[in-house]
Amino acid sequence: MRIRTFPAVLALVLAACRSEAPQPGATDAQGNTAATDATRAANAAVARELPLAEQQDFEDARRGLLVSEPRVLIEDAAGRTVWDTSAYDFVRGEAPASVNPSLWRQAQLNGIHGLFRVVDGVYQVRGYDLSNMTLIEGKTGWIVVDPLTSRETAAAALALARGHLGADKPVVAVIFTHSHIDHFAGIDAVLPPPGPARDALRIVAPRAFLEEATSENVYAGTAMGRRASYMYGMPLARSERGHVDTGLGKQPARGTIDIAEPTELVDHTPQEMEIDGVRFVFQYAPDSEAPAELAFYLPDHKAYCGAEIVSHTMHNLYTLRGAKVRDALKWSGYIDDALHRFGDAEVVFASHHWPVWDNARVRAYLKQQRDTYRYLHDQTLRLANQGATPREIAEEIDLPESLRPVFANRGYYGTVRHNAKAVYQFYFGWYDGNPANLDPLPPEEEGKRYVEAMGGAAEALRKGRAAFEAGDYRWAATLLDHLVFAEPGNDEARALLAATYDQLGYRAESGPWRDVYLTGAYELRHGVPPSQIDVASAAGLLAHLPPEMFFASMASRLDGPKAEGTEMTINFHFTDLDETHVVTIENAVLHHRRAQPDPGAAASVELTRAFLVRLATGQAGLKELLFSDDLQVEGSRTDLLRFFSLLAAPDGRFAIVTP
Numbered sequence: 047m048r049i050r051t052f053p054a055v056l057a058l059v060l061a062a063c064r065s066e067a068p069q070p071g072a073t074d075a076q077g078n079t080a081a082t083d084a085t086r087a088a089n090a091a092v093a094r095e096l097p098l099a100e101q102q103d104f105e106d107a108r109r110g111l112l113v114s115e116p117r118v119l120i121e122d123a124a125g126r127t128v129w130d131t132s133a134y135d136f137v138r139g140e141a142p143a144s145v146n147p148s149l150w151r152q153a154q155l156n157g158i159h160g161l162f163r164v165v166d167g168v169y170q171v172r173g174y175d176l177s178n179m180t181l182i183e184g185k186t187g188w189i190v191v192d193p194l195t196s197r198e199t200a201a202a203a204l205a206l207a208r209g210h211l212g213a214d215k216p217v218v219a220v221i222f223t224h225s226h227i228d229h230f231a232g233i234d235a236v237l238p239p240p241g242p243a244r245d246a247l248r249i250v251a252p253r254a255f256l257e258e259a260t261s262e263n264v265y266a267g268t269a270m271g272r273r274a275s276y277m278y279g280m281p282l283a284r285s286e287r288g289h290v291d292t293g294l295g296k297q298p299a300r301g302t303i304d305i306a307e308p309t310e311l312v313d314h315t316p317q318e319m320e321i322d323g324v325r326f327v328f329q330y331a332p333d334s335e336a337p338a339e340l341a342f343y344l345p346d347h348k349a350y351c352g353a354e355i356v357s358h359t360m361h362n363l364y365t366l367r368g369a370k371v372r373d374a375l376k377w378s379g380y381i382d383d384a385l386h387r388f389g390d391a392e393v394v395f396a397s398h399h400w401p402v403w404d405n406a407r408v409r410a411y412l413k414q415q416r417d418t419y420r421y422l423h424d425q426t427l428r429l430a431n432q433g434a435t436p437r438e439i440a441e442e443i444d445l446p447e448s449l450r451p452v453f454a455n456r457g458y459y460g461t462v463r464h465n466a467k468a469v470y471q472f473y474f475g476w477y478d479g480n481p482a483n484l485d486p487l488p489p490e491e492e493g494k495r496y497v498e499a500m501g502g503a504a505e506a507l508r509k510g511r512a513a514f515e516a517g518d519y520r521w522a523a524t525l526l527d528h529l530v531f532a533e534p535g536n537d538e539a540r541a542l543l544a545a546t547y548d549q550l551g552y553r554a555e556s557g558p559w560r561d562v563y564l565t566g567a568y569e570l571r572h573g574v575p576p577s578q579i580d581v582a583s584a585a586g587l588l589a590h591l592p593p594e595m596f597f598a599s600m601a602s603r604l605d606g607p608k609a610e611g612t613e614m615t616i617n618f619h620f621t622d623l624d625e626t627h628v629v630t631i632e633n634a635v636l637h638h639r640r641a642q643p644d645p646g647a648a649a650s651v652e653l654t655r656a657f658l659v660r661l662a663t664g665q666a667g668l669k670e671l672l673f674s675d676d677l678q679v680e681g682s683r684t685d686l687l688r689f690f691s692l693l694a695a696p697d698g699r700f701a702i703v704t705p
Contacts, residue, residue, distance in 0.1 A: 077571045078287040078564070079545045081143035084517025085552050092555070093147040096451060103358070103453060107158045107400040113210045114160030118174060120202045120301075128198040128301040129174065131159060133284040134291075142286045144552045149560065152359070152458045153291035155400070161206050164395050165347050167324075169211065171203035176295040177228040177397050179203045180351065181211075182344070184322025187218035191351065192397050193232040196301025200232025216243055219321045222251040222308065223353035223397055224339035225258035227587075231303035234586065248321060251308035252330060252340040259305060259338070260591050264599050266368065268696035271577075274367040276702065279561030281568050281575040287548070288564060293359050293458030293557035294398050304586030312340045316387065329384060331355055334377040335362075337370065341384060348392040350408070355380050356415045358399040358453065362460035363422065364468030366558050371472045374423035374465075381416035385409065411454060418455045421445060422462065426469035435478040436470040461556045490705040493531030500525075503533055507542070514546055519553075522546045527703075530570070534704045543703075544570040566703045577698040588659045593620060593627050596658055597638035603693045606634040616689055617643040617650040620658075631692070649681035649689075 073079055081089070120129040134157050141150035159173020167183040179200065180191035188207075194200040204217075216238055222230045230251075238244045262270075275281065278297055279289035289297070310319070317328040329341040335354040343350050354361070355377060363372045394408050395401040402411045422443070429439045440463040449455050457463075477484065486492065500506040506529045513522035526543035529536060544567040551563030569575075597618075612631050619626045628647070629638045643650055657676040660666035671677065671690065679686055 074283070074285065074287050076283050076288065076568060077544070078144075078567065079548045080287075081552050082517065082549055084519075085549045086143045088553050089141070089143060089146055093141070096148055096453075098147055098151050100453075103155055103400070104158075106402060107155050109401075109403070110163035112161045112163055112169075113206065114158075115206070118159065118202065120174075120198050120299075122198050122301055126300075128196055129202070129299050131157070131173065131296075134296060136284070136286060137290065144287045145290055146553055146555045146560070148453075148456060148555045149290060149293065149458060149557060151453075152293055152456075152557075153296075155358070156291050156293075156295050158400075161210055162400075164401050165349055165393055168344070168347055168349055168395070169207060170395065170401075171207055172400065173296070174203040174206070175199040175228065175232075175299045176292065176297060178395075178399075179207075179232075180395065181207055182324055183211075183215075184218055184324050186322055187216040189219040189221065189321055189324065190217055190236045191221045192223055192229040193220060193236045195228040195231050195299040196303055197232050197235045198301040199299045200235035204236055217247070218243075219248040219250065220306070221340075221342070222249070222255055222259075223341070223351070224252065224336035225255050225262065226336050226354070227259070227303060228298060229354075229397055230259060230305055231587065232301075233306045234302070234304040237306065248310060249306055249308045250310045250312065250319070250321070250328075252332060252338040253311045253313040254332070255308055255311070255338045256305070256590065257338075258336065260587065261595060262337075262369065264591065264595055265602055268698050269700075270368050272698055272700060272702070275575075276562045276565045277366045277558045279565055281572075282561065282564055287552075289561055291458075291557045292561070294357065294361075302583050302586070305590050307590065315383065327388075329380065329387070331376075331380040333373045334380050335372060341380070343384075343388040343391065348390060350384060350388045350391040350394045352381075352384065352394055352396045352412075354397045355384075356394065356412065357396055357459075359458040360418055360455050360460045360462070360465065362468075363419070363465040364460075364471065366464070366562060371468050373472065374419045374469050378416050378420035378423065381412055381419070385412045385416065414449055414452050414455055418445065418449055421449065422465050423469050426466045427473065430470055430474065435480065436467040437478075439470060440464070440466045457556050459557060461559065489531050493528040493705075496528040497532040503529060503536060503539070506532075507536075507539055510539070510542055510546075514542060514549075517549075519546050519549045523550065530703070531705050540570045540704075543567075569701075569703050574699045574701060585659055585663050585665075588662055589656065591659075593618070593623070593625060593655065593658070594638065594640065596662065597627060597629060597636075600629075600693055601636040601638070603696065604631070604634070604636045605692055605694045609634045609636075609692045612688075612692065614685060614689060615644050615647040616686065617647045619643065619650065619652045620655055621652055622654045622656070629689075631689070647681065648685035649679055649683065651686065652678040652680075 118129060118131045122128050137153045137157055141147035162170045162172060164170055169181045171179045175194040177192055177194055179194050182189040194203060217236050220236060238247060278292060282288040312328040312330050315329045319326045319328060325345055327343040327345060331339045331341055339353055341351055341353045341355060363374050391408050392405055393401050393403045402408055425443050426439055429442060443466050444462055445455060497503055497506045500509060506525060510522050510525040513525060523546050526539055526546060529539040530543055533539060547563040547567035551560045554560040609631055614631045616629045617626060618629060625640060626643050627638055628641045628644050654676060
């Protein structure tokens with residue numbers, strides 16, 4: 047890993063030399079069109095409606111700054127960029143017409159980075175990753191809260207803190223607030239060297255942390271990763287017409303990930319604990335922002351860590367990358383519990399964004415966050431019980447005037463529209479009750495029928511262009527999406543749909559909505575880019591998966607039609623774990639159980655979990671499967687190969703905006 051910092055003068059020179067934004071009417075390097083007059087007017091209206099010049103958030107985001115590097119460039123061992131703050135140097139001054147001015151303001155706030163003092167003994171490194179690293183000073187060492195997304199960014203953040211606060215104190219404890227990867231995967235960088243200090247390290251996490259952290263991206267990992275490339279705008283240029291911000295932070299770091307097993311679990315509220323002389327009162331908050339989550343209060347500091355149940359944005363009740371829908375009622379309830387249980391707090395800090403100080407402001411902030419999620423929950427159900435469908439609810443519902451203009455409630459990450467649909471889905475599922483929506487045609491066939499009903503491709507294109515020119519971009523997207531699915535080779539339709547997505551992206555206040563639209567436009571113009579996911583970098587995480595989870599993942603990869611009529615049993619014995627797992631295929635379903643070897647198995651395999659990880663990450667293939675010394679086979683190697691041939695390889699580059 048190399049960490050480079052540049053003097054302020056060089057950063058200014060680089061900023062001055064960056065390419066000029068394309069002129070109106072021109073396209074940029076990725077083909078993005080300019081903001082239309084309709085989009086300019088829509089964004090100007092947002093600027094008039096909100097107090098964008100309000101400075102309290104900027105004062106809070108800079109408060110307690112101890113040290114900040116003008117530019118932070120973090121690379122992995124191979125020299126690949128993991129994090130580069132200069133990519134966002136363009137986020138300065140007034141918002142351009144191609145960015146919602148409210149999102150632009152949030153992007154400026156998220157660009158403030160460095161080491162900050164929250165209160166005496168509590169510090170945060172912000173802007174070195176999507177999430178924050180918090181350091182709490184104990185009697186003998188540091189308690190690290192949320193060691194970021196990657197080994198590289200965590201190492202840089204810890205080095206910054208130690209360089210200013212002193213390098214002599216060791217890390218004596220780690221707290222994982224929840225099971226999302228940007229809050230634990232940099233753990234390897236903060237662990238003490240092997241020996242007594244590491245053996246004594248305390249790792250505190252919510253109950254079921256390890257299961258949730260390792261499972262979320264395994265069973266549905268390929269599809270979720272593909273969709274995450276849309277949600278975070280991975281192929282987009284960092285520019286005024288590209289990716290600007292996620293709303294929650296700049297972007298996820300792309301480095302080496304790992305995990306560690308907790309030594310202590312939080313499973314109830316209040317759960318008191320003393321760690322290196324610091325008193326903690328833990329709040330157990332499962333099924334809120336994450337399936338496994340905790341928050342905590344430091345009574346001696348009067349400081350509440352809200353983890354990710356509070357932040358300076360409306361969060362996701364449903365995340366666009368795809369995940370289980372979150373419980374808005376529980377989420378709101380945990381914030382209410384914190385308000386009453388820790389109501390004397392003088393500061394609230396969290397896993398993202400900047401703190402809020404002073405008791406009156408803390409209480410107001412918690413109430414507003416609490417009531418945002420409760421309002422979405424209650425009003426969605428009110429409308430649903432009056433017969434409204436998800437799309438009708440999303441069109442009608444909005445926050446009340448007391449909550450709507452509050453910046454911490456704005457839809458920079460989640461939105462009112464898709465969160466209302468999430469509440470509906472939580473209670474009622476995907477079906478809206480209309481028989482026409484019970485068994486609709488698939489998109490490609492539906493597109494062909496719609497285009498035919500509109501009078502053919504030329505007429506559909508004409509109608510789509512008319513909608514575009516009228517600034518009716520939602521309708522233009524609907525018409526042109528049908529046309530592209532009916533005729534994916536229609537270049538005019540693709541270009542116009544891409545331009546439509548540009549305008550929808552430029553208007554979006556939500557960072558993920560912007561990235562979804564602009565990534566769709568990118569792929570219409572350039573095709574599906576190479577996968578942004580490096581599975582090998584996750585080997586440390588996968589090494590902690592129990593074999594049961596690997597076999598459950600295998601079951602979801604079994605090609606059912608291809609496996610029809612196959613009956614087969616394979617024994618897998620893990621020599622390092624001294625475990626045997628019996629895997630059976632029948633009725634085109636793969637079953638697995640930990641048991642004694644089946645004497646009738648077609649083959650019995652001896653291997654290590656490490657070799658299984660190598661297979662899963664592509665570091666070992668057919669040759670190793672046949673000849674590796676790490677794998678011993680008794681019985682039919684032919685049947686073993688046939689078994690693996692029935693497992694479909696996940697496609698991390700499947701089409702989304704085309705058939």
